[in-house]
Amino acid sequence: MTSTTQDNSPKRKQRIINCVTQLPYKIQLGDSNDDWKISATTGNSVLYSSLEYLQLDSTGYEQHVVGWTGEITRTERNLFTREAKEKTQDLDDDPLYLTKEQINGLTTTLQDHMKLDREAKTDTAQAPAAANNVHPVWLLRKNQSRWRNYAEKVIWPTFHYILNPSNEGEQEKNWWYDYVKFNEAYAQKIGEVYKKGDIIWIHDYYLLLLPQLLRMKFNDESIIIGYFHHAPWPSNEYFRCLPRRKQILDGLVGANRICFQNESFSRHFVSSCKRLLDATAKKSKNSFDSDQYQVSVYGGDVLVDSLPIGVNTTQILKDAFTKDIDSKVLSIKQAYQNKKIIVGRDRLDSVRGVVQKLRAFETFLAMYPEWRDQVVLIQVSSPTANRNSPQTIRLEQQVNELVNSINSEYGNLNFSPVQHYYMRIPKDVYLSLLRVADLCLITSVRDGMNTTALEYVTVKSHMSNFLCYGNPLILSEFSGSSYVLKDAIVVNPWDSVAVAKSINMALKLDKEEKTNLESKLWKEVPTIQDWTNKFLTSIKEQATSDDDVERKMTPALNRPVLLENYKQAKRRLFLFDYDGTLTPIVKDPAAAIPSARLYTILQKLCADPHNQIWIISGRDQKFLSQWLGGKLPQLGLSAEHGCFMKDVSCEDWVNLTEKVDMSWQVRVNEVMEEFTTRTPGSFIERKKVALTWHYRRTVPELGEFHAKELKEKLLSFTDDFDLEVMDGKANIEVRPRFVNKGEIVKRLVWHQHGKPQDMLKGISEKLPKHQMPDFVLCLGDDFTDEDMFRQLNTIESCWKEKYPDEKNQWGNYGFYPVTVGSASKKTVAKAHLTDPQQVLETLGLLVGDVSLFQSAGTVDLDSRGHVKNSESSLKSKLASKAYVMKRSASYTGAKA
């Protein structure tokens, strides 16, 4: 029915929760923690300009920014006094204890800054910016840079093809735990901000686990999560070297859309998913005409594509052509009169190619003597955060040696051909250099997107007073920008001779040739506004189109809650499917035997007298007895989807189908044999009751096609025998309808916990609640396991009516029906785990074999990054109190 009333309510803006590694501000505390200074941070300027753009009302979005505060430092330290030096030594140990009031005060100041920035950028008077739209993530533990270690020392090098021998030693394990906590802290903060319908946009490799954590946190199937990867994504040969490769991919595939700077990075990512997660991918073109993949992983879909980031061209042109910069340009020109100026600006790390640039410049001067004394290379190298690492120190030495050698070989007393500045330069100086350059030289050996290239082309597009319009750009083919700036002079930075030749050619271009080049290049520069809009529009479209196909997302299992519930429960029941749940699916059913790790975990679970563990499988008795019951008699077993049962700590099997007519087996077997002959690679598994036709080893298309046909044929007569035909994992199974895994579950839950089963007796629903399990973890991967989940859901509804006052502290009865597969898999389970590996990690967590931080789960952290209520959190609270008292005492002392 359509409504005739007009909706006059103001249209609600689409809310975006933008998650960045660090807020665009730097916080410095003075001597007292109530005295702080907030300034803009350097770096990441392109992403920050996207945040600024989204602050504008005209975009139609309401943006909320979630980000870490970055390391909070103290302002007053003067490094030159002895006293100050001593103070600096324990800077790392400075605890920076902030009270709740101080944190609130700082948050308000940060929010005011964002508002002011927005107002400064808005020409016309517009509606006020969303109140409180900056949400800092506070992580104030000692050595604040700990949160960066895993991202910067393990992920970053691997993504840039620098292989550090990663040994998973103690130190690296701690980095990983911190990395997990960093992501957890974001999930927690987003939990405070998120409203249904919000789009969550996550940026870059510090937050690779966040998408999956959010799925775990929000029981909201409509949650929309987009991820943009700003750095390069390596080929699988490099990526697979990361010991945590699987956890990383698992974390990321929680997003609806994963986007990269270019097609080669998205292709690498898809290839990693295929090889490491056994994913499949369908390739097509997206609306911007670049490759797009529908990646099916753990039975669900993720969209993967690319969209190169841009720059704020309007702002750059506005900033670069001011009177102040005119005069700066003039003075640089005067300093290098009659000389061609080549400009380079890079961070000094091993991938920006400063060494390659200097070598190429040296070769250029050697090959073209006519240019000596006619060309200067102004190279600005900004220090990285890891300035004291041995690699950076070695690099600095190498660069200094090259600069000295070029200058002594080709310079003289009045002139040095290389002017190297190892420093951060202010924006106006940077823009002056771009303007003054006759040529810009970018020789990075790997980067995601080199924004200097985009900014240079932007500046050169303007008709300046200094006749630098259209001056050329030499760009490394390994830079992400070369995928966008297709008309730049593209070079291989490792080939010094070729780069030298290109420099010579570029410097000789006449005005017309330069103008020609620039007119093409300028059009190739993406703008930040366009990039932001395209990303958000396409993720919105994706969400709406998914709505049409009825998207239902199952949240990831909240493992910390499970652990807590497990610890408190006294009557625990475990209901495990076997294939695809406790062990990965493999080609040959006979090869899917339990791993040593699984045995250890099952042994530990069985050793606890509060636990009853059942394996409820489609496998036959022989297999289950040989590989499970024979080794661990404490296990309860159910074979052939509920046809047979063997009680806990008992040897005898009971046949629940004893009285059933089995004449159907001949007929089913005949049909299956016919299909086996027609389908090379297929075979029949004949169990006591059930028959299974396997087609995993056939040509996939043929196997699938014949499976469909076989199913139809079987269905045409199985009703007469009251049989069920089931579509399993690359198999078709037939068994009597009246037995199923759900029936077994019913029998096990409605039962006095720990007492032997009378298998042939019916169940009693009259048992008092306190005799039945208070914790039920039910895991399964397949269609047949849905019967177990459905049964648990039914019992739960029944208990709600029968025992409304006997819920646990989480407001339920401790039932965990969990499917093994992706979040988007169709299921009646309440949560999901991605695969058998995650199942073992989860069970390992319960028996104390796995630390909570080995893989991400939802953990409550305090504002310092300690697990809430943990020993370290309590210690830290006490220390904080002592610190505040000490400070106020010394402050009053100083005053007196």
Ligand SMILES: O=P(O)(O)OC[C@H]1O[C@H](O[C@H]2O[C@H](CO)[C@@H](O)[C@H](O)[C@H]2O)[C@H](O)[C@@H](O)[C@@H]1O
């Ligand atoms: O209920 P389950 O414990 O999950 O058993 C279901 C069926 O699993 C086995 O087949 C499946 O796993 C094989 C080994 O990984 C794989 O090769 C096959 O393609 C899968 O269908 C088993 O062979 C069947 O008897 C079970 O019914």
Ligand SMILES: [Mg+2]
């Ligand atoms: Mg299974």
